[in-house]
Amino acid sequence: MSEPRWIADEMVGRLARYLRFLGHDTEYARGLDDDEIARRAVAEGRRLLTRDRDLARRVPGAVLLTARDIQGQLRAVRAAAPSASFEVAFTRCTLCNALLAPWTPPASGPWPREVPRRGGGPDLLVYACVACGHLYWEGSHTARVRREVAAWLAAAE
Numbered sequence: 001m002s003e004p005r006w007i008a009d010e011m012v013g014r015l016a017r018y019l020r021f022l023g024h025d026t027e028y029a030r031g032l033d034d035d036e037i038a039r040r041a042v043a044e045g046r047r048l049l050t051r052d053r054d055l056a057r058r059v060p061g062a063v064l065l066t067a068r069d070i071q072g073q074l075r076a077v078r079a080a081a082p083s084a085s086f087e088v089a090f091t092r093c094t095l096c097n098a099l100l101a102p103w104t105p106p107a108s109g110p111w112p113r114e115v116p117r118r119g120g121g122p123d124l125l126v127y128a129c130v131a132c133g134h135l136y137w138e139g140s141h142t143a144r145v146r147r148e149v150a151a152w153l154a155a156a157e
């Protein structure tokens with residue numbers, strides 16, 4: 001089973017962010033014209049996620065998203081990739097799509113202000129984006145995303 005690779009057009013940026021939460025390799029095509037989006041999708045073997053019917057028609061394997069809401073869009077993506085995982089995973093940066101790696105707390109110097117110190121820290125798994133350095137860890141935010149995604153995917157059509 002190969003992981004799905006997506007390229008999301010400008011109109012579905014929120015969906016792109018959630019797919020990255022789920023660990024899906026998702027390029028966000030911000031500021032690109034239709035020709036460039038179509039070219040990249042083919043060149044990089046990515047399936048296009050778009051709300052633009054004409055653009056979807058031009059790109060083989062494109063997923064036309066008719067829903068305006070994130071719930072409907074996510075369900076459409078799952079229908080297009082039924083064997084992919086739709087569980088929150090700490091594998092990709094939601095900001096830039098690069099991979100995450102386990103983060104090692106600083107041996108000396110200040111603790112990053114944004115990372116909670118849970119009982120001194122060793123039980124808190126923190127991940128850092130290898131490209132932009134953004135930090136991720138399990139917390140109320142990830143719990144909320146898990147609940148949201150589960151509810152959206154379980155909701156009736």
Ligand SMILES: [Zn+2]
Binds near residue numbers: 129
């Ligand atoms: Zn990043």
